[in-house]
Amino acid sequence: MIPNQYYRLIMRTGCYRRVGRCFRLRLQELNLEEASAPKSVIEEDSHKATHVVSFYDFEHVRAYAGWIKEASEDKLVFSLGEGKEYEFRPIVPPRD
Numbered sequence: 892m893i894p895n896q897y898y899r900l901i902m903r904t905g906c907y908r909r910v911g912r913c914f915r916l917r918l919q920e921l922n923l924e925e926a927s928a929p930k931s932v933i934e935e936d937s938h939k940a941t942h943v944v945s946f947y948d949f950e951h952v953r954a955y956a957g958w959i960k961e962a963s964e965d966k967l968v969f970s971l972g973e974g975k976e977y978e979f980r981p982i983v984p985p986r987d
Contacts (some may be wrong), residue, residue, distance in 0.1 A: 900948065901978040913946040913953075916979055918967070921956070944977065947981045 900913045917939045920942050940956035944967075947953075960976060961968040 897982040898946070898979045899982055900946070901980075902975075903978070904973075904975040911948060912982065913948045913979070915945075915952075916967075917945045918959075918969075919943045919945070925949040942969070945977075 896916070897912055897914045898916055902909045903909075918971070921940060928979055939958075941955050941958045942946045945952060945954040955969070955971050957969055957971040957976075959967070960970040965980060966977055969979070970976045
């Protein structure tokens with residue numbers, strides 16, 4: 892993920908889906924102390940938060956603790972637990 896690149900942001904929870912854009916995407920791994928702190932633990936199927944994702948969505952800086960569900964060169968899916976996830980895809984300019 893390139894921090895100064897724009898990304899298509901897809902937020903999904905249950906049957907609701909919202910599409911938008913964001914930039915300044917940053918993914919940071921939690922250390923053991925942060926991951927075991929009660930306020931930063933998010934559990935779903937015995938998963939605990941392993942990373943923090945932060946981004947700017949043109950209104951606010953957002954930061955969420957969770958875990959990486961899928962990561963590839965063209966897509967990052969970040970799960971927050973309880974069925975909520977964020978998907979980030981780089982916005983590529985059209986080529987002539």
